[in-house]
Amino acid sequence: MTTISLDNLPPAHGHGEIDNTPENPRHRATLVTGHADFHAVTEKICGVAEAARPPKAWYVAFGISFLLLNVLGAMIGYLFFTGVGVWNLNRPVCWAFDITNFVFWVGIGHAGTLISAILFLFRQKWRTGINRFAEAMTIFAVVCAGTFPGIHIGRPWLAYWLAPYPNQMGTWPNFFSPLLWDVFAVSTYATVSVLFWYMGMVPDLATFRDRATTKVRYYVYGVLSLGWRGANRHWHVYERAYLLLAALATPLVLSVHSVVSFDFAVSQVPGWHTTIFPPYFVAGAIFSGFAMVITLALPARHLFGLKDFITPRHLDNMAKIILVTGSMVGYAYLMEFFIAWYGQNPYEQFHFLNREFGPWRVAGWIMFSCNAIVPQCFWFKKCRSNPWILFTLCILVNVGMWFERFVIIALGLHRDFLPSNWGSYYPSYVEVLTLLGSFGLFCTLFLLFCRYLPMVAMAEIKSVLPQAHAGHAGDRASGGASQETVAAAH
């Protein structure tokens, strides 16, 4: 296997980047640009975490995020001490921002595990550039997601009753309820994702430890790296475990959002009660997850100088996945309309008419245009490669996907069966600030991650460097392959 020579590549669009997107059937595209060798990779990535000071923009971003995080805390405190009524939920709209945010964040959390597990199993080597922070993003998104079901209940101090713990009253949760399935699905997903992320990070943490210049770093990274020495046996066990976890996580990618979609599909609310929901939700989740990865990757690669690792090809690939999943989502939308017409259920028919022509048609159209039409732009190369266009489109996709959940949840509820129950809903300031605050939580965690943990999987990325494959050109034994290349062979 050879990689094409970097020298043959044209510079991309005047950003000083190398355009590694063109396909040449004779060569594999290079995945790390900028003449990096193993040492340079280590220097570069460790440099982010070891720099005395992060870039100024980091401080600004962290300041804003931390402020929003405090807003979140204040809003939750107010909620806990007062009641769910501080949100503008009502009868019939008993869920709105709360569950919308939950599903939105869970959806965001899909890209990371998909990248790390499914792409790993499919031997998509380009994942190495983005998998680490996509996984981090997943975990932080799941943290945000997990917050909402916990705080949205009427008596949050009793949330532990959702757990099937043995107790003297002999009471168990109701295993028929999709909300309980949610508890299991999301907690399993969170556990596996954290394990996967952390385990993948161990070799890199060991690198951090080895390079530590202060006692604190030495001990903290020392503890975190779990005694990793880079021994052959370590690598062997690590690779096996990684593969197993990937195999374990892969079905979870599909199951979590399927289960989340059961919250709706299992009920009988028109617009919720739809068998298309599981695949539709999974596609939507991957769609929104990748949009979020790009949204974060674009500023991060710029800010921390990671353009050699997160290359235009990565962005291009991700944009293509967005195109595919976006088209699936668009298909699902159209299929919902078709089935509503074909199924001749008047309540369902009304729901879809109401979605596009009722009092909240704006939300309905935002959802449709952002999720079904906007991703179609990615047919065009320019949209996939120009960072500004890419960023804008990904933001639109994120907005659209938030609205999708809102439309399904709130619009489904606000006009169900009996017209006497029809109502309306608009968010209170507490709900809006809680949503913003959840972004604060997410960004705070993400920024801390960027600052203190290896943002790019060093060990893995070394495996896709041309040097790692030096031995492949000729005699496998004479390659002088390092430990890392052994690892990369897997």
Place this chain on the structure above:
Amino acid sequence: MSSIKPHGKGRTYWRSLEQVADTPQFKEFLEKEFPAHASEWMGASRRGFLKIMAASFALAGLTSCRRWPVEKVAEYAHRPVNRTPGVPVHYATSMEIGGIGQGLVATSYDGRPIKVEGNLTHPLNLGATDAYAQASVLSVYDPDRARGVLKRNESRGRGGDGPGAAPDVSWTAATGNDLAAVLKDIPADGAGLVVLSEASGGPSVADMKARLLKARPGTQWFEYEAVSNDASRAGTVLAFGQPYRVVPNLDKAAVIVSIDADLFNSDATAVKFSRDFANGRRLFAAPEAAGAQPESAAVSPMSRFYAVESTFTTTGACSDHRLPVKPSVVPAILHALAQELHLANLSIPAKVLTPAIGDRGEKFVKAVAAELLANKGRGVLVAGPRQPAEVHALVALLNDALGNNGHTVTYYADPDATRPTHSAALAKLVDLIDAKSVKTLVILGGNPVFDAPGDLHFGQALAKVPLSIHLAQHQDETSALCQWHVAQSHYLEAWGDTRTFDGTIAIVQPLIEPLFDSKSAIEVLALLANDTQTKGYDIVRRALQAAGVDTEWKWKQSLFDGVVKGSTWAPATPVLKDQASSAIIDPVAKLADAAGTGGEFEITFFASPALYDGRFANNGWLQEMPDPMTRLTWDNAAVLNPQTAAALGVVADDLVTVEANGQKIDLPAFLLPGQPEGVIGVALGYGHTTMGQIAGGVGHNVYPLRSSNGLPWAPAKLSKAGGRYKLATVQDHHIIDTVGKQAYKVRVDEDIIKERTYADWKKPANESKKVVALSLFDEHKFNGRVDGQKPDEVPAHDMHKWGMAIDLTSCTGCSACVVACQAENNIPIVGKEQVLHGREMHWLRVDRYFKAPEHKFPEDVAAAEVEGVHQVVICMHCEMAPCEEVCPVGATTHSQEGLNMMTYNRCIGTRYCSNNCPYKVRRFNFFDYNAGDKNNLYTPNLLRPELNELQKMQKNPEVTVRMRGVMEKCTYCVQRIENTRIVAKREGDRPIADGEIQTACQQVCPTQAIVFGDLNDPASKVTKLQQQNRVYGLLDDTLNTKPRTQYLEKIRNPNEALA
């Protein structure tokens, strides 16, 4: 460690634990008991020992997470006779509105009245009540009630009675003695003493009035009620020469014609009217024969109901044919009807009235006339208080001419034949004050400053009276202008008596000592009259002597029954005055000439179904009870036809300026399909400036727009005022888009409200087809048996399958059930803000839908084409309940008897059950509504003031008071089921009889539209009803929820001639 050897004699005491632990005996015991661990113990120090002890205690705590057996202590060493703690007692009592008494049975828990029911023996109630009576219990515990005797500080801040004029008064606490000292100055002959009383029919007040007039002959007595049937009384004076009380018997009538009457709401006699009406339209011979099969010989012909009305009311919604017109056109219709009847004994000058009444009106009149002629003696015309005396007189004349008197109309001679009408009385009082001949004015109840017609300027007059005393439950607008305020006792606190529509006397029996230092009207009168008897009890006993309650036994019997036997009046047979015909017809002809000439708009006033004339304004249950037609809470509005509003460019919630009788008021517009074009309908009783926290600032006071000129309506000017005002309606607030309107129409017409005509229903072939969904599974039998149990192994009191039937044909939408449910089940009020958010807590709601001819929306058609229909919706107790499956903690489950149960303790509040309930009957406590006052909901709990102790007293101890974050809903009054079951069990495991358990809504329903019972009992009323061919389950065909509550189709009986 040393140990002190025990002394040789006496008992052994140890000074400390280590002392005993160190004895050889103990060590030996330890060795035997725990050979392996004895050595560990031996080294135990004092600290070590304590550590182990502490650990054992802690572990013991861990292992003992269980319910300890409850140990009961006897509360009373000597239990009072006839009193078991915690077991409610029931007393008969009575409540009076506008001089008409209702017979009630009040339930008292440990001395606290918490619920009233209708008295089964009282002729008005027969077991049911209206919403006012249901809510009256709450007023006992109203923290805003006036307390004691108060004297106003003489820094008179204000005068006048303009709307919104904020009172600026301060009060000083005084005593009854202070007041007595002031009253001493009244001249002994009563010169200059005027009493202004509420209408009161009871013998005690009449007796005290006579005594006062005897003691102080110069006293003048006036009676004022803002809402009354005075027009009817005056009408009988015009027709018969003296006043009579007119009582239509709707159950005996085959044809009922309502002339702008509001029969089923806002009327003191509404309970009787509702019941009679429903009985006359029941599809069975009698309510108790509900099990009879339809269309057998037993089926009574259904009465036909025509309604002419000037504002859309429940009466119109119940009618078979409705003619909505401007109020001034009603006399023209009546005149045309009289003309059309061509009665031999009645000559009516010919007159062409079509321009005023229109083609529709003419057709209507012709059809009604034909029906009335065909049913002579079996028809009845009823006029309401929104029409003047002249119209009532003609109605009396027509009833007489058609031979209805004595059959479908009963007359009773008015006991107080000489009194002027209420507005005339008040006008005269103002004249007297202006003439400075009033020195002392005693106002017994009522709030005339608030509810007097605007042109009288009663407030300004009152301010001029040298000494004014107001007896009232609240310090209201009238109190603010009086020098003295005396707190009035609630009827559950004081002795009294009432007379109902037919004269039957009921004793007002107190259930509780007055909570505050308050007096009843008769006690104040006793003070004024220097009477020897000053206690309410003595006054009532003395007054009732004359009514035949002369022995102790009779008194006790009357108290027990709640009514005084033999006190019912004999019906009168009034005779028309000579030449009455023309004298009666001419004034109506004159009114008919003026029909609709007053301008583009007319305003008509109706007593609020919630607040009546405003006296219940500080009652939260009634403020939050949605108006049956507009479904407004916490407000009144200018009710307009949507097309009328559209012509003015007015949309819902716009402020409009209404000008009538020279007064101007800005009101929010409410658009009601079916409201007659050009009519502004406004509910009275709102807009108090001072009365209490609940009443203050709610709605707008429209009394100033009224006039004392005898015409209940007025020509009005209507214009857009600019500005908006949010109205808290609980239904249809957001349906402005065509998509929504279309779906609304299709659903209401096809799925939700099933409706047929009587003729259609009678055809045996036309049975409604019930969709039966087959199941793959063995379904629950609900036969009371656990798996493997044989029928005879199940105790009789346990084999139930509870169900309910709601008859849409009978339901008038009066909403008494809403308040009854609230009272029974400790349902909190949430306030206007929360209602705007859609968070009202009523477990039972009365949905109101409109129907319009095919392919048209109710908003777009002529008012006359709109039909209204009401549907009571509560938890359906679905056998396949969508709510139960989705609760993650299993807080809502199904009982063996098919109740859909809610375990509040277990609920964590995910609200998924509400989302999945297709009927949306579940209610969520978004805040701690029960814990404090509704104005501080957005304040964190710790900072929120606690609920007043007084308000806590009202709660029904049988029902859990729910906390924040918990879902709640109708339980079929499970507390009543269980109580009855306990009784049945105790009485030898006997079966529970049909009708023994009544849900609160069923019990209060005047029309018996709600029937609850056991579906396992083939003979029960509910089973028979659910076997009828017109039964349907709401949304059952769509969702297969198998609701236990089934509806009986609405059957209307339209006239084919008008089709």
